[in-house]
Amino acid sequence: MTRGDDGAGEGASAASADGHGTEADYLARYRELQWPRPSVTVDLVVLTVLDADLKVLLIRRKEHPFQGAWALPGGFVRVGDAYDDRGESVEAAAHRELAEETGLPEGSAYLAQLHTFGAPDRDPRMRVISVAHYALLRPTLAPFVTAGTDAAEARWASLRADVDSGALPLAFDHAEMLAMAVRRVRDELDRTPVAFSLVPETFTVAELRGVHEAVVGETYDAGNFRRRFQRMVADGLIEEAPGKRVTGTKPAQVYRFSARGA
Amino acid sequence: MTRGDDGAGEGASAASADGHGTEADYLARYRELQWPRPSVTVDLVVLTVLDADLKVLLIRRKEHPFQGAWALPGGFVRVGDAYDDRGESVEAAAHRELAEETGLPEGSAYLAQLHTFGAPDRDPRMRVISVAHYALLRPTLAPFVTAGTDAAEARWASLRADVDSGALPLAFDHAEMLAMAVRRVRDELDRTPVAFSLVPETFTVAELRGVHEAVVGETYDAGNFRRRFQRMVADGLIEEAPGKRVTGTKPAQVYRFSARGA
DNA sequence: AGAATAGTGTCTATCAGACACTATGCA
């Protein structure tokens, strides 16, 4: 790049090409300058597993564009006036939106940044750059979600049955965001403890296996999966919890995630 | 979130609360509205391996703030007027900046998005959200880089000797970006073919091993690494290239990356 | 008693790590 338009760098060289003067002087002069700026939003891929099926939270659009279509929840990052009031961080915006869209208190779900989508025409109204995030919600909390959404219609859509089939086409580039989120979660499933964000606080071996199967989309050998599970117990990643899970058959031991594990 | 400020969604509900009318009408009215927007930049963590040492490209800042400090190269994403002229995509901005900062033609390096940094005060001048990327450059191209950078002083800094030691403190939140980039590359090294972006077009077993060692920061058993290498040959990921690499001792077979591999 | 799931054992193939070793070209 040429001098004068680097990122967080020398953007004010047109106002202060020599770079002299105090920093305070510099900042004061800096505000005189204005370049066009994009709107910045966060979009959320909120995932859970219900009925052994991977689900995503979708909102029905009431406005143009894509009126009536389904879309990922999201919202603008609040930037205040961008100078004296700087507004919220991107992370804070994502947490705030997640709480607002689900009606659940902040911290109810695992939330992480996914990817920033910045194609010039991704929103027909104007230039919008969106920082996509993914959130993993326990199935025990999922039923409470729609209640929290004010006005807008919301639903848990099945990835397999509703989205991949094309029955529910998504607005904007949200299909791409969703696909990337699923790919990411699949990838992290075997390398990070994300799976524990998709089961109840306490869970059985079969329940954890069910989450893996729903996310990856194929079945696992129950015996082999149990051995992996046992290793996690041995490593201190998982610990026994009191009680048994009563099903229609032999009750199963319940476990909980142990944060102090490897 | 509440109606009226969702991300790429219903931002115009204040102007068109009923959602009726044609989409064209809607877009026309939409432009009347303005909220404060952040500046958006791309920052680049450009990495290479020289002398068995992981290096990062740094630029010396000539302006406030952080005048005289070292920083990652970067620049604004061009958004045109954000309406009729939408400007470039974030990816295009990253590629453009990489070419401008290095003086190398586009496509000379592997480039991927890393993470978006959006703390409200990360730039003291104003609200700036930066989409950080990382780029992996072959060591054979690295020496040509500084020549391409106009005016600004640039250097290949050693991560170990210059940055981690604290000898070269970085401006803004660039240390965090750098740390995240290194973590990411380490992570991908064994799961993706990124290592092939850090060796010459043709390379020996020892050269590829050297890249792994420089990135991870520990030595590998030569014999064991060779077996991994051989498996990649067997899988078609790597193929023999003509010629031998002449060193001070026994010449070594050279190989090349084969894109059609697994 | 029978169904269904919880939970165990075993065999094989693959791979990482440790390490001893041979082969070859240059100084």
Next chain:
DNA sequence: TGCATAGTGTCTGATAGACACTATTCT
């Protein structure tokens, strides 16, 4: 000739996958 590096062989332990099997509880 000696040395440094290229390149090979072997052993062990950890793990994934396939699959057969036992144990326990509910209906």
